[in-house]
Amino acid sequence: MSVGLQRLREEPEAIRKGALDKGEDPSLVDAALDADARRRALQGEGDVLRAERNAVSKSIGESIKGGARPDGTEVAEFRARSTVIGERLGAIDAELAEVEAQVEDLLLRIPNPAEPDIPVGGEESNVTIRTWGEQLPRTMPLHGEVGADAPSDGDTWDRRPHWDVAEHLGMIDLARGAKIAGSGFPVYKGAGSALQRALIMWFLDVHTRENGFTEIWPPIVVNQASARGTGQIPDKEDQMYVVTRDDLYLVPTAEVPVTNLHRDEILDADELPIRYAAYTPCFRREAGAAGKDTRGILRVHQFDKVEMVLFEKPEASAEALEWMTGVAEDLLRRLGLAYRVLLMATREMGFTQARKYDLEVWAPGVERWLEVSSCSNFKDFQSRRMAVRFRPEPGAKPELVHTLNGSGLALARIVAAILETYQRPDGSVDVPAPLRPYMGIDWIPGPA
RNA sequence: GGAGAGGUCGCCUAGUGGACUAUGGCGCCGCACUGGAAAUGCGGUUCGCGGCAACGCGUCGAGGGUUCGAAUCCCUCCCUCUCCGCCA
Incomplete structure (x- = not known):
């Protein structure tokens, strides 16, 4: 195993x-x-x-x-x-x-070793592979357009953090989310809800129409065997919500149900590669992260994500990781969000990954890089646990496939980056071009 | 939730305690026949573990039990189908 x-x-x-x-x-x-x-x-x-x-x-x-x-x-x-x-x-x-x-x-309990060229170490050893777009400053000059209530000294204005903008525009209601479920369970409403829906639909449409993915709408609970297959058990068991009565786990990512689709199967060589894209809500207990990123929607217990999952022949998986990372980057470019790609160092990688790239977008309101995608090659680590094999030739012995996955993309932090990147001095927000057809508006106005 | 019928190798299928060392067909692989193919014939074809190998062991939804011996009998669970109930 x-x-x-x-x-x-x-x-x-x-x-x-x-x-x-x-x-x-x-x-x-x-x-x-x-x-x-x-x-x-x-x-x-x-x-x-x-x-x-x-x-x-x-x-x-x-x-x-x-x-x-x-x-x-x-x-x-x-x-x-x-x-x-x-x-x-x-x-x-x-x-x-x-x-x-x-x-x-x-x-x-033995982790997948990182590939030989991965830098050894923690966060400080991550390598920035490339960056794209302009890293906007928080403080911007005013160009005549005077915002009604922009915090301003007359010549400049400061971007608000996303929670401020969202509250102002009535898009997110954290207090009521906390009331009905608990802290870290946001309520999206009005334009906030529409923005979620637009992002999900646009992501899926790009994947299926342009990149050859097959869309999957999976269960969002899984059994123990599935949780073990992708490696959440035993390594990350305390990060998952468990439905003890029925022995089910709420999925922390679509990776879990979608990768398990082919558990205990022998695929034909000509079925590969298999490319799935799936939207699911994601549930994470974030145990041990109490007090971290408590404001806004940067770290929540429930968020939404479209995930890409690939099944590849071993010799094709390295290139597939680069390709998939490119697909996620393309979404960010079309959304007009500045981002950087990091090659993650060994201690920043998960238990199951052999190679991982993180995509981070620039959020000018909080002046931070936010992780919005993580693209990984697991090689044969997950497929061995799940017994996902393929027959290279008719009649030949089955071999383990390689599995990969990557976010394309994770919503909550994208929403934060959009609200901070596209806000105007008066606190209203422009809708990024690709989402306009889905939202039916090109601008989210402030309260009347 | 209740009642019934089922789950055997990629697919279909035979199999009610010792010749099951799991049939047979389809598909697939190899060989023969052919100018080449089709058709046909012959052989092979679950998967895993151990072993350099010969080979051995396990594997009939899962786990237990009975027995010298279990695909076959018993128990528990899972899943599928049919009918009933409930229900978005």
Whole structure:
């Protein structure tokens, strides 16, 4: 599972380093190898005994057929032997089951090593690959257009943070969201709701009409096997909302249901690549992030996202990651939002990723870069957990596919960036060009 | 939620305790026939684990049990279909 025993045996040092670089426990590698060695020994022992018992059982059948009496001494002797073998086998099988569970558990906790060229380290080691657009300043000169209530000293005006704009325009109601569900569950209303809807529809339309994605509208709860398949369990279990009564998890991203679409399947080579785009709400407990980004909609428990999910042949996955990242970037350019692309350092990557690019947009009101997309190649890490394989040639042995996914895009922070980038001195907001047909307006006016 | 019928290899299908070492067909792969193909014939074709290999073991929705031995019998669960109830 996960990293794969074969690779673990062949290059344990690389896997240990991979764990260390991601800040995980490298000793799991040796524990897993030890447990696996024991597993193999036990299985060998058990197999021999089983072969013996099969032979004895068969002899009983043959003896009876050959005329021996079922309750005769010959048959009784066979039975006694089989019973003895069965007892030994019972003990070995019990131990084997225990060791197997141990191996599996250990393997599930070993992270996917980052690719060799990924910078080792934390946030400070991320590499900015490229940037696009103008990084607007918060304070802007006034060009004659005097905003009615713009905070201004006469010649300049300051952009408001998105929560201020949203409140002013009646687009988001955080207080009532907190009342009906809790803090971090925003209510979008009026133009705010329409903007959400416009973004979702436009994203999906671009993916399906221009980029060859198949649209998926999946369940937003998943069972345990699915959560384990993409790697949320056991690594990120405490970040998910759990419906304990029915043993279901609220999805933290469409990645989970959509990638699991092909769990336990063998695909034909000519089906690949498979490209899915799916909109879902996303639910995250954000445990351990209390007190971080508490204002506005930068960090919330429920947000909306369109996700791209790819199934690729191994040799094509590296290029597919670049392509998919480009698709997400294209959306940002067409929205006219300044952004930068980061190659994430090892400790900034997730447990499951071999390579990850983050896209961050510039939000001039809060003067921060906001992560709006994360595009990753998992290579065969998820597909091994999920047993998603393909047959390279008709009649050939199945091989693991590579899976990738990327946001295209995450809504809440895009909305924040739009409200801050497109606001006018009077607090009203222009609608980015691609969204105008969907919203039916090109400008969100202030309150009358 | 209640009652019933089912879940076997990519698909369809046979199989009610020992010859199941799981049929047969479709599809697929190889070979033969052919100028080439079609048709036909012969052979192969679940997946996983262990083993250099020969081969062994497991795998009939999942997990337990009965038995010397389980696709087959028993129990629990999951899923699909039909009817009933409820319902957006």
